[in-house]
Amino acid sequence: MKLLMIEDNKSVSEMMSMFFQKEGWDVSFAYDGEEAVEMFNRDPGSWDIITLDLNLPKKDGMEVAREIRAKSKSVPIIMLTARDSDSDQVLGFEMGADDYVTKPFSPITLVARIKALQRRAQNEPSSSTGADNVADEKSEEQVITKHFKLNASTREAYLDDKLVPDLTPKEFELLKTLAQKPRQVFSREQLLELVWDYEYYGDERTVDAHVKKLRQKIEKVGPQVIQTVWGVGYKFDDSEVDNQE
Template sequence: MSALVLLVDDEPAIVQLARMYLDREGYRVHAVHDGEAALEAVRRLNPDVMVLDIMLPKVDGYEVCRRLRAEDHPIPIIMLTARDDDIDKILGLELGADDYLTKPFNPRELVARVRALLRRSERWGRTGDEERPQPLRLGNTVIDPGAREVRVAGEVVPLRTQEFELLWVLAQHRNMVLSREQLLRLAWGYDFAGQTRTVDVHVAQLRKKLRGSDLRIETVTGVGYKLVA
């Protein structure tokens, strides 16, 4: 069965356009128009990915995202914002969104983002045990891609899907400098100009969660990031 996309927006024109392009790609689409309905749909339908507008009736997109992440719900979330201000994007990412798009957006770009998130979420599920990457031990930290789990000194560190993907890419290229554009391509699965702020926010979140780890994510000014083990 094709993947189910939950589309949450109160603008009929946006919903109609996004649905048309997602339908063309073979995705099933369920649309709702307010935050309360979005929360109910996530719990009832268990969609594969959610496209979530920030400005919604009843419960806004920030609060929807916050509540789902507080429940440790793993659904990939793409947030839509009508403003190009960094503060809107940063807040959404810090609350647990995996990605964002600024309105008005190219519907083909939306489809590409949805495809990338779904491909990443399904990656390990389609991989046989004999092909699955083995756990990587770096100092006091173990990164296990099969279990999608990180342990620091034996304790599990809860990471969201995108945080894990970013850490895994950095670990595979440890002691190498990767540009933000390279990280977008390798960890997010797409290459769109102007989205590098997404990388910065996720790196900041990883640094907070890995404070007890021997691993360090260093900033290389003007270039990108490097994981030092």
């Protein structure tokens, strides 16, 4: 796996380098925002995962994330930051981050998060399929309810034929997971396991921040279909859409 760690604290980089080398990963380091963008742009398709500090010299982490996402919609990004507020998490996810780790962090935790994101990326459906599997894959790739349509191959979702705009990879996976089983309630722990592919190392606020951004995008095109079940978690339910118009 080829990893780019964008981190201005060289002590942190040196510490993580030992853990990355133990995993056998090919790791490069950038120590400011401008260097990070330059390194990424040399070969955008070559990186398997990026860890990105928010507080960087020359160009901050939010701007770096924005520029990386302009080049690649799919490369997984884990943001590293000393900030620990919901608004910072939401802003990070809005810029295209897939996960969020608060400093100080355990190296073992970061390695586990990286492995989880990489497993999710590797399990994405391939664009080339055998003839015997086409029908099954088409069935798995589409979610259709009375008011909602989702196509995993094009990574598009529609509410009453209106496109839900600018979904990040994790927002799309979250929406797909909920919509595949309408009205089923998912706990935050279940969503961490299903969408982020980890349990013990997860932060439930990651789920809440993604749901908040996802709801904002859904509301741009129609009624809200992601419902909160207080004390439990979230569910997808478009059965009351007609009553909300």
